[in-house]
Structures are given as C-alpha cells and as structure tokens.
Amino acid sequence: MKIGYLGPEGTFSQLAALQFSKKLKNYKMEQFPSIAELTIAAHQGKIDFAVVPIENSLEGGVNTTLDYLAFDCNLSICGEILLKINQSILSNSEKITKLYSHPQSIGQCGRYIAQNYANAEVVFTQSTAQAAMLAAKEEGAAAIGSESLAGLYNLKVVASEIEDVRTNTTRFVIVSKDCPPIEGADKTSIVFGVSDTPGALYKMLSIFDIFEINMVKIESRPAKTTLGTYVFFVDIDGSATDEKIKKALEIIQYKSTFFKNLGSYKQCNNVLDKNALHFKRGRV
Amino acid sequence: MKIGYLGPEGTFSQLAALQFSKKLKNYKMEQFPSIAELTIAAHQGKIDFAVVPIENSLEGGVNTTLDYLAFDCNLSICGEILLKINQSILSNSEKITKLYSHPQSIGQCGRYIAQNYANAEVVFTQSTAQAAMLAAKEEGAAAIGSESLAGLYNLKVVASEIEDVRTNTTRFVIVSKDCPPIEGADKTSIVFGVSDTPGALYKMLSIFDIFEINMVKIESRPAKTTLGTYVFFVDIDGSATDEKIKKALEIIQYKSTFFKNLGSYKQCNNVLDKNALHFKRGRV
Numbered sequence: 001m002k003i004g005y006l007g008p009e010g011t012f013s014q015l016a017a018l019q020f021s022k023k024l025k026n027y028k029m030e031q032f033p034s035i036a037e038l039t040i041a042a043h044q045g046k047i048d049f050a051v052v053p054i055e056n057s058l059e060g061g062v063n064t065t066l067d068y069l070a071f072d073c074n075l076s077i078c079g080e081i082l083l084k085i086n087q088s089i090l091s092n093s094e095k096i097t098k099l100y101s102h103p104q105s106i107g108q109c110g111r112y113i114a115q116n117y118a119n120a121e122v123v124f125t126q127s128t129a130q131a132a133m134l135a136a137k138e139e140g141a142a143a144i145g146s147e148s149l150a151g152l153y154n155l156k157v158v159a160s161e162i163e164d165v166r167t168n169t170t171r172f173v174i175v176s177k178d179c180p181p182i183e184g185a186d187k188t189s190i191v192f193g194v195s196d197t198p199g200a201l202y203k204m205l206s207i208f209d210i211f212e213i214n215m216v217k218i219e220s221r222p223a224k225t226t227l228g229t230y231v232f233f234v235d236i237d238g239s240a241t242d243e244k245i246k247k248a249l250e251i252i253q254y255k256s257t258f259f260k261n262l263g264s265y266k267q268c269n270n271v272l273d274k275n276a277l278h279f280k281r282g283r284v
Numbered sequence: 285m286k287i288g289y290l291g292p293e294g295t296f297s298q299l300a301a302l303q304f305s306k307k308l309k310n311y312k313m314e315q316f317p318s319i320a321e322l323t324i325a326a327h328q329g330k331i332d333f334a335v336v337p338i339e340n341s342l343e344g345g346v347n348t349t350l351d352y353l354a355f356d357c358n359l360s361i362c363g364e365i366l367l368k369i370n371q372s373i374l375s376n377s378e379k380i381t382k383l384y385s386h387p388q389s390i391g392q393c394g395r396y397i398a399q400n401y402a403n404a405e406v407v408f409t410q411s412t413a414q415a416a417m418l419a420a421k422e423e424g425a426a427a428i429g430s431e432s433l434a435g436l437y438n439l440k441v442v443a444s445e446i447e448d449v450r451t452n453t454t455r456f457v458i459v460s461k462d463c464p465p466i467e468g469a470d471k472t473s474i475v476f477g478v479s480d481t482p483g484a485l486y487k488m489l490s491i492f493d494i495f496e497i498n499m500v501k502i503e504s505r506p507a508k509t510t511l512g513t514y515v516f517f518v519d520i521d522g523s524a525t526d527e528k529i530k531k532a533l534e535i536i537q538y539k540s541t542f543f544k545n546l547g548s549y550k551q552c553n554n555v556l557d558k559n560a561l562h563f564k565r566g567r568v
Contacts, residue, residue, distance in 0.1 A: 034406075036394060056511075057510060057511040057512075057513075059347060060347060060504075060506045063344060064391070064394075082511065103408060110320060124387060124407075124408030124410070125407075126406065165508050167509060167511070171511060198498045199492075199493055199498075199499075201499070201502060202489040202492070205489065206486065209483055209486055214482045214483075215483075217514075218504060218514070219504045220344075220503045221344055222339075222340070222341055222343070222344045224342050224448070224449050226453070227340075227341035227453040227455060227555075228341075230503070271511075
C-alpha cells in the first residue's frame with residue numbers, strides 16, 4: 001500500500017500522513033513536490049492514498065486541493081485529520097533580512113512579520129520544508145515553519161508559536177481512487193454549482209432545511225467560467241447511505257448545474273498536537 | 285490626491301490604477317510592495333485611494349485583501365474595475381528551467397505549466413513584476429505575467445494567453461478611508477459572521493429573500509477563531525441608501541456575530557482589455 005504526501009521531509013503534510021499510517025500495517029510512503037502532482041498520482045492509481053491539506057483555520061481553503069477534487073480528479077475522501085499548526089522562525093543568522101516560507105504560512109504569521117520583520121524580504125516557497133532548506137544555506141535568511149524542521153535542516157529555533165491566532169489548525173483529508181465504504185461514517189462532503197438566478201443558493205440550502213440536515217461547512221470557489229460564478233463545497237453531518245441524506249443529495253444533484261459527491265467518512269474531533277508526533281531524518 | 289497600488293511597475297494593479305486615475309485631474313501615484321502595506325497606508329490616511337485586487341475568476345478571492353477589509357482596516361469601497369488578465373511566458377533564454385511568478389498567476393496557468401514546463405522549478409514571487417525583474421537577470425529563467433512587462437524589463441514574449449480558461453478576469457476595488465457618497469451607487473458589499481447553530485447561514489440569506497434583494501456574490505473566509513467558523517462576503521444589487529436595503533442590513537447586523545458594511549458603489553459591467561491601456565517606463 002502506498003501513501004503519498006506533500007514533501008520534502010518535515011512538512012505538516014508528512015506529520016498528517018504519519019498519523020494516518022498508524023492505522024495501517026504494510027505501507028510505503030512517497031513524497032511529491034506539489035499538491036497537483038500528489039492528487040494526480042492518486043487519481044491515476046499510482047498511489048493508494050494521498051494525504052492533502054484542504055483548509056486552515058486562519059488562511060482558509062487550500063485552492064489547489066479544492067480545485068483538483070472538484071474539477072480535475074476522480075477521488076473520494078475516506079478520512080480527515082486535524083493538525084494543530086505552530087509556526088516558528090528558524091535560522092542560524094544573528095540578523096535576519098530575508099524570510100522564506102509557503103504563502104499559507106506567511107499568511108498565518110502576517111501580524112508577527114509586520115511587527116518584527118517589517119523590512120525583511122519575504123520569499124514564497126513551495127513548502128515550509130523547502131524554505132528551511134534554503135534558509136540553512138543562506139546568511140541572513142530564516143524560514144517560517146514547524147519546529148521539527150530545525151532538527152532536519154540544522155537550524156536554530158529563533159522564535160516559536162508566532163502565528164497570529166493561537167487556534168491555528170489545518171485540516172487534511174485522505175483521498176483515494178478506490179475508497180472502501182467507511183464503517184461509522186458520519187460526515188459527507190459535496191460540491192455543487194448553482195444557476196445564476198436570484199436566490200439560487202438560498203433555495204439550495206433550503207433543501208438541507210427541509211430534511212433537517214446540519215451543514216457544518218460551506219466554502220465558495222470560482223466555477224472557473226466567468227467572474228461571479230461559484231461552486232460551493234459543503235460538509236454535512238451524516239453519511240450518504242442514510243435515507244434522508246440520500247434523498248436530499250438526489251434533489252441537490254437534480255437542481256444544481258454541477259454536482260460531485262466527494263464521499264462519506266468519519267468526522268475527526270480531536271486536534272492533534274504536532275508535539276505528539278516524532279519523526280527522524282531518513283525514516284521515510 | 286494620492287493613489288496607491290501594488291507595485292513594482294507593470295503589475296496588473298498598476299493598469300487598474302491608471303484606469304481609475306483617468307477620472308481624476310490632480311493626482312500622484314505611489315507604489316507599495318504588498319497588499320498589506322497598501323491597505324494600511326489607506327487606513328492611516330497616508331494615501332487617499334488604494335487600488336487593490338479582490339478576486340479573480342480562476343483563482344478566487346484575494347485572501348489578504350478580504351482579510352484586511354474585514355478585520356484590520358477601516359476602509360470603504362468606492363468603486364470597482366474589471367480587468368481582463370492575459371498571462372504570458374517572458375524570457376530571454378532558449379531553454380527554460382525555472383518559472384517565476386505570483387502564486388495567483390501560477391494558479392491561473394496550472395494546466396499550461398504542467399503540459400509545457402512539467403520539470404521546471406516554480407518559484408513564487410510577491411508580484412508578476414518582481415518575477416520579470418528576476419527572470420531578466422537569470423539564465424534559464426522565465427516570468428509569467430502581463431505582456432506589458434516584456435518592454436519594461438527587456439524580456440521576450442515566448443508564449444501569450446497561456447491561462448487555463450479564456451475568461452480570466454480580475455476584479456479590483458478602489459478603497460478609501462473617507463469615501464464620498466457615490467451618486468448612482470447600485471451595488472453594496474457587506475461582510476458578516478453567523479453563530480455556529482444549524483441553519484444559521486440559511487436564515488441569514490432568508491432576509492435577502494424577504495426583502496427581494498438580489499445577492500450577486502457570496503464568498504466565505506475563515507473567521508480566524510476556530511476551524512469551521514466563517515465570515516461571508518456578500519455583494520448585493522442596490523445602494524445602502526435604498527429603503528429596503530437599509531432595513532435588510534439592519535436585521536442582518538442585528539442577527540450576525542460580526543458585521544461590516546463595506547460600502548455602496550457603482551457596478552462595473554465592462555471588462556477592460558489590458559491592450560486598451562498603454563504605459564511607458566518611468567511614467568509613474
């Protein structure tokens with residue numbers, strides 16, 4: 001069994017993938033340089049599962065993941081993992097004039113950067129691990145990322161827990177081409193588009209109201225046709241095998257311009273502290 | 285009168301700012317290195333107007349802009365501009381092994397990059413103009429951005445109109461600390477948060493239904509408190525001075541956990557072609 005995650009070593013995605021792998025016996029881990037390549041590998045069946053970040057409590061939806069799940073890939077969600085994210089400043093330099101990190105991490109620490117490194121050059125990277133790699137090689141540079149990167153890339157922790165709000169959580173989903181039915185599934189994710197007519201979204205949400213279905217999340221993304229046309233990612237309580245949800249989804253599919261059932265899976269209620277996980281260089 | 289935009293020279297933001305400035309007589313342009321610094325300058329009254337990108341038809345909301353308007357700054361929207369975006373590959377090298385661009389532009393050309401430059405290293409920059417600046421200095425590097433950057437940074441256009449969908453439009457808003465009432469305003473933007481109770485959003489949208497108000501856009505962003513709590517950016521037809529909209533907004537404010545009226549302004553229905561604009565090096 002092959003599990004893919006967003007590399008290089010030391011990313012939050014790897015921490016999430018390690019957590020998922022605890023439930024499995026025989027598996028191999030494989031890292032991918034981007035979310036696009038990771039989801040496409042799962043879509044093509046080159047890996048059995050992909051562990052991908054889908055939203056963060058500060059920065060919102062992960063656009064690439066949402067778009068690949070909605071439009072480009074035929075994948076189902078078979079589980080989710082919540083990971084508490086703590087960002088740190090990692091550097092070997094006394095005076096920091098350059099900050100490397102992934103745009104999401106930069107976004108999570110916007111206020112801290114403005115207050116402490118207002119004049120530093122900010123350089124975006126593909127991952128926090130790539131940022132650490134670059135910072136380790138350059139005088140005056142620092143990376144923003146997980147403390148666990150310090151050990152992997154021989155950097156010192158200059159400051160920790162620098163994110164703007166203490167409740168910084170990232171939600172990862174485990175996606176697969178062939179998702180087995182999940183026993184005890186109690187959450188369903190769908191994505192749908194509505195016609196460009198007055199009250200279209202309101203009417204769609206009334207279907208959940210009629211069936212007394214609780215919507216736990218709604219997020220919009222452009223439909224990629226014209227400006228102002230959206231698709232909506234909605235998570236609801238319950239499994240698509242429940243009678244009332246089955247009925248509601250039938251009507252939603254009938255009324256929508258675009259519809260995809262992304263799968264039913266077990267809700268994760270425990271936010272995992274990254275300190276509860278350990279991983280060593282070279283393990284994967 | 286001072287107008288701020290996201291620099292350096294040659295960005296799409298500058299094109300939008302030039303379009304806005306046509307309506308004014310005495311003005312000075314000022315460029316800012318980031319959306320954060322630009323909006324804060326307007327909030328502090330250091331500039332009279334800021335022209336900021338707010339959403340793109342392919343990549344969605346511009347997170348920094350939305351978050352600064354909702355949470356950090358006290359600014360009103362006094363106008364909007366729609367700009368047709370065409371992305372090009374700009375380089376002086378025969379063999380391209382590295383692509384520089386802003387994450388939004390990279391996102392807009394995801395499929396083109398995967399098909400044509402699958403093995404190239406992708407490096408994120410703060411703006412497309414910064415990407416052009418870097419690409420001009422480095423063998424094997426290319427920038428993704430507007431064709432107008434080619435002239436400014438002495439680069440050749442290797443390929444043009446490379447975005448994944450032909451309807452690539454960015455919406456810019458003009459924001460100000462002291463927005464005068466706009467004559468003929470026919471669009472209003474608000475942002476509100478709802479309590480974490482079943483059907484909360486549905487009930488909120490029912491207020492628009494009661495008053496027969498047409499919602500032209502809804503977009504969610506994290507409330508930055510806990511995962512799964514959102515605020516909603518909603519655009520509606522009409523001005524906040526209209527009697528029915530005034531009444532509806534009163535009820536929405538009363539029922540929401542967070543509310544901000546971002547202003548009433550004139551809807552823009554014409555997508556401006558960037559080729560209709562010309563600008564020369566050193567003009568600003």
